[in-house]
Amino acid sequence: MLEVDDIHVYRGRTYVLKGISLRVTRGEIVALIGANGAGKTTTLRTISGLLHPRRGHIRYRPEADGPELELDRLPAEEIVRRGISHCPEGRGIFASLTVRENLLVGAYLRRDNRGIEDDYRRVCDLFPILGQRAGQAAGSLSGGEQEMLAVGRALMSRPRLLILDEPSLGLGPLVVETLFATLADINRRGVTILLVEQNAVMALELAHRAYVLETGRVTLSGSGEELAADPEVRRAYLGGA
Amino acid sequence: MTAERRNTAALRFVLPAAAAFVLAYVLQTVLDDYVMSIVNFVGINIILAVSLNITNGMTGLFSLGHPGFMAIGGYVTAILTLPAARKAMFLPDLPAWLAGLQAPFVPALVVGGLCAAATALVIGLPVLRLKGHYLAVATMGFLIIVQVLITNWDSVTRGPLGLNGLADLTTVWQVLPWVLLTLYVSWKVKFSSLGRTMIAVREDELAAQCLGVNLFFTRVLSLALGAFFAGVAGGLWAHLVTAITPSSFSLIMAFNIVVMVVVGGSGSITGSLLAAVLFTVLTEAFRPLEEHYGLYGIGEILMALVLILILIYRPGGMLGTREPRFLVDDDG
Numbered sequence: 001m002l003e004v005d006d007i008h009v010y011r012g013r014t015y016v017l018k019g020i021s022l023r024v025t026r027g028e029i030v031a032l033i034g035a036n037g038a039g040k041t042t043t044l045r046t047i048s049g050l051l052h053p054r055r056g057h058i059r060y061r062p063e064a065d066g067p068e069l070e071l072d073r074l075p076a077e078e079i080v081r082r083g084i085s086h087c088p089e090g091r092g093i094f095a096s097l098t099v100r101e102n103l104l105v106g107a108y109l110r111r112d113n114r115g116i117e118d119d120y121r122r123v124c125d126l127f128p129i130l131g132q133r134a135g136q137a138a139g140s141l142s143g144g145e146q147e148m149l150a151v152g153r154a155l156m157s158r159p160r161l162l163i164l165d166e167p168s169l170g171l172g173p174l175v176v177e178t179l180f181a182t183l184a185d186i187n188r189r190g191v192t193i194l195l196v197e198q199n200a201v202m203a204l205e206l207a208h209r210a211y212v213l214e215t216g217r218v219t220l221s222g223s224g225e226e227l228a229a230d231p232e233v234r235r236a237y238l239g240g241a
Numbered sequence: 242m243t244a245e246r247r248n249t250a251a252l253r254f255v256l257p258a259a260a261a262f263v264l265a266y267v268l269q270t271v272l273d274d275y276v277m278s279i280v281n282f283v284g285i286n287i288i289l290a291v292s293l294n295i296t297n298g299m300t301g302l303f304s305l306g307h308p309g310f311m312a313i314g315g316y317v318t319a320i321l322t323l324p325a326a327r328k329a330m331f332l333p334d335l336p337a338w339l340a341g342l343q344a345p346f347v348p349a350l351v352v353g354g355l356c357a358a359a360t361a362l363v364i365g366l367p368v369l370r371l372k373g374h375y376l377a378v379a380t381m382g383f384l385i386i387v388q389v390l391i392t393n394w395d396s397v398t399r400g401p402l403g404l405n406g407l408a409d410l411t412t413v414w415q416v417l418p419w420v421l422l423t424l425y426v427s428w429k430v431k432f433s434s435l436g437r438t439m440i441a442v443r444e445d446e447l448a449a450q451c452l453g454v455n456l457f458f459t460r461v462l463s464l465a466l467g468a469f470f471a472g473v474a475g476g477l478w479a480h481l482v483t484a485i486t487p488s489s490f491s492l493i494m495a496f497n498i499v500v501m502v503v504v505g506g507s508g509s510i511t512g513s514l515l516a517a518v519l520f521t522v523l524t525e526a527f528r529p530l531e532e533h534y535g536l537y538g539i540g541e542i543l544m545a546l547v548l549i550l551i552l553i554y555r556p557g558g559m560l561g562t563r564e565p566r567f568l569v570d571d572d573g
Contacts, residue, residue: 088448
């Protein structure tokens with residue numbers, strides 16, 4: 001579905017991604033793990049068109065039997081239009097808009113009002129708290145609720161591929177547990193997920209496959225269980241012996 | 242939205258609008274010309290504050306260029322409404338097609354507003370790549386460029402002398418419909434997908450971009466929309482004061498309008514409206530005090546003080562970003 005082929009990305013003058021390649025197959029959950037500064041967020045932002053690679057290609061096939069697109073030169077809004085939704089690091093909720101308004105901004109590129117209302121109800125089923133707080137200013141939600149709002153908002157564009165940047169950031173273990181269960185649920189309903197996580201234990205448990213990034217390169221990849229069992233990964237990211 | 246709810250929404254606007262017309266009629270019959278001109282200034286300031294609220298308040302573009310757009314609208318309107326005979330006297334070097342042209346007031350105002358909006362589109366291309374303080378400085382630069390151009394473009398603007406003896410076309414019946422139109426348009430924008438997007442861009446542009454919002458398009462549109470109404474306000478202003486010079490539209494004026502938006506609450510239409518009314522009335526109220534005691538400038542000092550206090554104790558302004566509950570649909 002998505003194929004990142006040897007991308008090199010600079011942020012300003014800093015050479016951040018030194019040739020990253022990875023692939024996401026339809027229906028999968030793929031995790032990127034790695035230390036701070038490894039280039040995880042940069043990878044996600046390059047895929048969703050917020051940054052552009054100096055070299056390399058990103059190929060994306062929205063429909064299983066449809067044509068393939070080159071994403072690396074498209075502006076962000078065109079990429080959203082083609083079914084990739086990015087839920088940014090730190091949530092980025094719009095604090096003075098209500099919960100409902102936040103979700104509606106997520107459907108900004110859509111014009112099918114009935115479909116938008118259906119998806120609004122679906123998101124409220126997925127995260128009941130959002131329905132209960134629909135008229136409240138989003139800034140008054142707790143951290144966990146804000147993350148749910150950010151995920152729900154990303155779903156409002158009806159993505160085929162959902163990109164999540166550190167969904168567990170700053171959340172308590174119980175909330176993370178619920179959130180990840182919902183992500184698995186979203187995935188079962190047919191949305192492919194690519195996520196970046198500091199919380200490697202949870203990420204490897206959830207993901208079908210994962211990549212380990214170190215200073216702008218992929219150093220390891222494999223299934224979630226494989227990586228969780230790998231002595232290197234255990235030492236570096238899972239805090240285990 | 243059901244038909245019934247659409248009706249109540251319409252009523253919410255039609256009733257206050259009708260009340261405003263009745264009020265304007267009563268004021269017109271009761272008050273003398275001087276006080277009536279203050280009422281008109283209140284109206285013009287409402288247009289200015291509510292339109293700047295679209296740009297500064299909702300989209301968060303800190304623009305100091307509003308008087309620049311007013312100047313463009315003001316001059317365009319003034320030149321268009323000037324009778325041919327006076328044009329021959331004031332501006333002998335005007336191009337022939339313009340020299341013979343005399344437009345009625347309302348179309349002249351619309352053209353003035355459109356010229357201001359077109360200018361906003363052009364300067365938006367370079368300027369809106371900047372953010373925060375940089376944008377404030379750049380729009381201030383735009384204001385100064387407009388002033389310099391007007392001062393030196395003698396053949397069209399009569400340079401530093403300005404245009405005086407303009408017809409006093411600005412009555413409350415001209416101002417009020419424009420006030421209502423400004424309020425209506427900005428209300429419609431705020432509670433549409435576009436308005437939500439503008440606020441989204443203000444609050445977190447990265448997240449907005451992630452959701453497919455074209456930041457640049459949204460910013461340019463909000464600058465141009467604000468500029469249109471500023472241009473119209475400039476035209477109304479010129480024909481209320483009946484004179485217009487390059488120094489009419491100053492940085493102080495930019496500051497005053499920004500204060501109204503901030504005091505009212507960035508993004509709140511009702512807040513901008515109330516702040517514009519308060520601000521204009523208070524400034525006028527201080528005038529006799531200043532003259533009586535020779536304390537010139539006390540009004541400005543107190544205004545600045547009010548601003549500082551608001552920024553400390555109520556940084557969101559009187560109403561924050563929201564509108565009063567009774568004016569808004571329950572589902573927002």
